[in-house]
Amino acid sequence: MRKLSCKxxxxxxxxxxxxxxxxxxxxxxxxxxxxxxxxxxxxWEQLFRKEQKRKAELILKISLLTREIDGCLDNRDEPRFQELTEELKTCWRALHIGRNHSEKV
Ligand SMILES: [Zn+2]
Incomplete structure (x- = not known):
């Protein structure tokens, strides 16, 4: 039997x-x-909150990376640009995997 608690x-x-x-x-x-x-x-609620937090952190990271990438373009810093775009791709992938996992249609 599952443990019940007051709502x-x-x-x-x-x-x-x-x-x-x-x-x-x-x-x-x-x-x-x-x-x-x-x-x-x-x-479930705990997992949901954790997932929301994870997404918020990823979105923040993506916006910071995008800004930094813009800076690299201005300074023509190609090695750093490559590095940052790879990191950005990883972030997008992580965000996507999370979404597909929790919102299966
Ligand atoms: Zn109560």
Missing amino acids: YCGNKEFYVLSVNETLCKCGMRLKKFSDYHTERDAK
Whole structure:
């Protein structure tokens, strides 16, 4: 059986009032299954947040790289330009893989 916790406060201890009703420490009466949070939901939420953070970091890196690449073009610094475009490609790939993985259609 999956561990359940209160949707409102996250508490895992309940007072059982009747077969379909429990009372949480926060004072909420939990009647429906949707009043609870399952462990799986919490885990999924955590993964989702991690993924959002990863994407935000990649997007930031991409914008910094793009700016630096522009600078290389101005200074005609070709070795650095090559290096940065490779890094940029890697970032785009990482961003794409993440998106395809989480938003399968
Ligand atoms: Zn509660």
